[in-house]
Each structure stands twice: as C-alpha cells, then as structure tokens.
C-alpha cells in the first residue's frame with residue numbers, strides 16, 4: 480500500500496502550485512516562523528481542506544510553536560498529519576462483500592470522475608480475491624463508454640452485460656441482475672452514466688434505476704458508491720449532497736489522487752456527509768486502487784516519509 484501512496488506524494492510533487500511550494504519551503508527550510516505558518520494556512524486553503532480542518536491544523540501547530548519557538552518544520556508536519564488523520568479516523572471504510580448473492584455494487588458520479596475505470600479496478604480486485612464478477616455496462620449515454628468497459632472486461636477476462644448506445648440504462652441494470660442470478664455470479668458491479676448533479680432529468684433517470692434494482696432485489700443495491708474526482712475541489716461537496724438525495728449513497732471512492740495538488744476536498748466531503756471512503760484511485764491501471772487509509776493519506780499530504 481505504501482508504494483501506491485507514494486504515487487499520491489509524487490503527484491503532489493509534480494504539480495507545484497502554492498500548496499506544494501509552501502509545503503516544501505516550510506518543511507525543508509527547518510525552523511518555523513510566523514510567516515511560514517501563514518504560508519501553510521494559505522496553502523491548506525488552496526488545497527481545499529476547508530475552514531474547519533485548516534483551523535484545527537493551524538491551531539495545534541501554533542500551540543506547539545508557542546511552547547517551543549525552536550520548533551522545526553518537520554515537527555509541524557507531524558502535528559499536521561496527526562490532526563488530519565484524527566479528523567479522518569472514521570472515514571476509513573472497509574467493505575465486506577459476500578453477504579448477499581449476488582452482491583450488488585453501483586457506481587455513480589459526474590462525467591469523467593472515473594466510474595468506468597473504477598468498475599474495472601473493483602472487478603479486478605474482487606476477482607483476485609476469488610469472487611466471480613459480472614459487470615453491468617449501464618452507461619448507455621456516452622457512445623464510447625460501452626467500448627471502454629468492454630475493452631476492460633476483455634482485458635481482465637470479466638463477464639459483462641452491455642447494450643446498445645442510447646438504450647435504457649435501468650433496463651441494462653435489470654438484465655445484468657438477471658444474468659448474474661442465472662450465471663450464479665457473486666458480485667455485480669453496475670457502471671452508470673456520468674451526469675451533472677444539476678441536471679434534474681438525468682438525476683430522475685438515476686432514481687428510476689434505483690427503483691428498478693430494488694424491484695429485482697429488494698435489499699439492493701448493497702453498496703452505492705459515489706465516485707469523486709479528487710482533483711476537483713470543494714464543488715464536489717455539493718455534488719455529493721445532490722447525488723445522495725437521488726441515489727442513497729453508502730460510501731465514496733476518490734479517484735485521481737495520483738495527479739492532484741488539491742487533494743483536500745475529500746476531507747470536506749467526509750465531514751459534511753459522514754460517508755466512509757472505501758477506496759482511492761491512484762492511477763489508470765487495474766491495480767491502482769487501494770483501500771483508503773487516513774494515516775497514509777495524511778502522511779502523504781504533509782510529505783512524511785514512511786518508507
């Protein structure tokens with residue numbers, strides 16, 4: 480897991496806007512001073528950590544600095560990481576699949592957040608754990624989406640139910656569940672079409688899909704995860720709130736943490752919705768999916784080496 484979180488750290492280093500520059504300056508220059516503290520505060524705001532979290536981190540560092548004016552940058556980093564890990568302690572979602580047959584996982588989210596890629600990564604993960612998987616290609620809206628998911632299914636040797644571009648996505652979900660039952664699959668992963676949370680008619684379509692799934696299987700969907708692009712900043716909090724209303728969510732997956740300088744938004748989403756973060760996406764390959772670890776994430780943010 481550490482190796483993959485290194486990708487997140489490397490991503491942070493690659494992009495060098497205010498956030499990382501400030502961090503590098505503060506934590507490698509050694510001693511902390513008032514100017515450095517201000518720079519850190521600004522950097523945390525820029526990275527979308529949100530008011531509450533920024534204040535908590537800064538207050539604790541300030542208190543420690545008041546007690547020890549010789550405090551070094553790396554000590555401040557450790558305090559920052561500890562506070563962040565504490566804020567996120569309850570955010571670590573650990574999922575136990577295998578409670579239902581089939582277990583139904585739905586991925587929803589805005590366009591391009593990484594749903595299709597994450598469906599493939601999840602299928603790969605569970606397949607490696609010995610479960611039989613069926614992918615439901617319910618993104619019938621984007622013309623290339625079908626091809627994309629079929630390509631993944633082919634590459635990873637995973638069973639798939641798909642339909643034509645423009646078909647009713649709820650009908651594909653229905654067919655996928657039917658097929659999973661008759662083929663005795665353990666897990667069904669439904670990839671849905673990306674939609675803006677501001678588009679009422681598309682959100683209604685999602686509600687319909689939820690109803691259709693429940694009709695087929697009253698306890699389902701067993702997991703409804705919002706896939707959030709981790710580089711998108713605080714706008715994703717509103718997104719999450721609106722999706723939650725149409726398609727009751729049970730958790731989050733945060734993608735693209737390997738290439739962002741603004742990885743703070745997930746903290747705001749968690750604080751607001753109290754939904755667990757099950758996985759984080761750290762690249763475009765099938766293995767680039769990891770259970771979320773508050774400690775690894777916090778250390779990566781503050782550049783603390785754990786290797």
Ligand SMILES: Nc1nc2c(ncn2[C@@H]2O[C@H](COP(=O)(O)OP(=O)(O)OP(=O)(O)O)[C@@H](O)[C@H]2O)c(=O)[nH]1
Nearest residue numbers: 590591592593594595596673734735760761762763
């Ligand atoms: N670097 C990086 N790229 C990712 C990650 N997850 C997805 N991507 C890339 O993000 C882009 C969009 O991913 P998709 O999986 O197609 O997103 P989607 O949500 O299915 O898109 P729509 O069907 O348009 O809603 C692709 O180029 C993916 O390779 C990740 O964790 N890290």
